[in-house]
Amino acid sequence: MVLAEYFRLLALSGNPLIDDPRARPQLAAQLYSVVDAVLGAPTTVAAPPAGAPRPDVLSETIGRTRATAGLNPSDSLKAAGLIFQAALPTVAEHHPDGVAAAALALNRVIMQRMAVAAFGYGQRLLTQAHDSSQEERRRISRQLHDVAAPTVAVALQSLELHGIYAQDDPERAGGKLDAARAAMETVGTLVRELSAELRHHVDDGGLVAAVQAALDAVPSAVRTSLQTAGPVDALPAAFAEETFLVVREAVRNAVTHAAPTAVTVELTAADGLLTVTVTDDGAGFDVEAVRAGERHVGMDSMGERAQLLSATLDVHSEPGIGTRVVLRVPSGAQGR
Structure with a gap:
């Protein structure tokens, strides 16, 4: 038959x-x-x-x-x-x-x-890919709406109170001015972080330079390192861009959710395969529980970009032991 x-x-x-x-x-x-x-x-x-x-x-x-x-x-x-x-x-x-x-x-x-x-x-x-981009825009919109806008409102209110107290209670007025200054510094930091995320991409500097720039934007309290081996920048520009976005998402997830003290990115090109490993020593999580639950924008975004590359994506983590994300981009995406 x-x-x-x-x-x-x-x-x-x-x-x-x-x-x-x-x-x-x-x-x-x-x-x-x-x-x-x-x-x-x-x-x-x-x-x-x-x-x-x-x-x-x-x-x-x-x-x-x-x-x-x-x-x-x-x-x-x-x-x-x-x-x-x-x-x-x-x-x-x-x-x-x-x-x-x-x-x-x-x-x-x-x-x-x-x-x-x-x-x-x-x-x-x-x-x-379109859905992933939409989720990214919604995430930035939520940051601006939920964090930036209320903080600006606090700053404005503090400035109004400063004006009210300026004549009769200078000490209290000074406290309100300090509160307004602190609030605006918080907003400034958030805007700079979001601007850096939107600005970082793979250009003529190549994948290594883009990843290093993303790591440089991580808060100084987190130690970062980038290790490379082989012709990493031989990856064609379109594939390098998607690979970078996976790396950036993995780093962002670690810094935002895991409270790590260190994040390491390894890029290794050998035998027609680019292997990307992002490791952190943060809180870790139950991978299967997250996959079985509601949509997780970060993991879903990385998975969808891996599919665009015909790559494999493995996420290894347990509560308390940190997380390791491994992306393997096959030879079909490598430059010659």
Whole structure:
């Protein structure tokens, strides 16, 4: 049977899609769709399940769901190649124009399905990136609304009270002036921090310089260090920018939520792989509990950017032992 042979080849190749309960029905449906398209009509060779979606809808859905699940697109490409290997003997047997015509038709249909799936995959990643950017803007807006605006209000009120007390109670008036000054210093610090976040990006200085600038903006109470090995700045600009944003988010999460005394970033380029490690000695957290809970903007943002890079992202942490974030950007994103 064609389906049994296809699943056997997937398992033999170690393709992780065969073990994914969400992917298996899609693998079967796509196989049936390809065979039917080559032979011109549904046949008993590979009978599709009732209510199967149109081929274009099926392929785009496959692309979107695999992007959402964080599955590597290379696994989908390999799975598509195995459709050809599994289906060719049976398709050639039933094709009216012989083996060569069957092979050409089978290859054409698979390529068409792959193109549509790739479009769906890319569209989903673009949507996730847009959502991540929206969350970043909302976070900055909340900082301005919840911290900056009330603090400015306190400063203004203190200045008004200073004017009221200036004639009759100079000492009290002086205290209000000090309170206004302190409030405005707090607002100034917040605005500078937000401005630095928005300004830092990868430009002609490269990834290393951008990461160092982000670490330089960390409060002085936190020790920071950057270690590099290999041709780190060989990463193309677009990939370097997304990699930097993951690093910046990991550092920001540590400083904002974990109260660390030290944060270290390591960038290592070797054998066509860029490995980024961000380590802190802060409070740590239960990774699984956070993933099982409500949306966590920081972790979600890093995960979505990793998908854009076809990279893997691992977060290791436990309460009381700090956190280590590891991003591995594959050779396909490396410069030559």
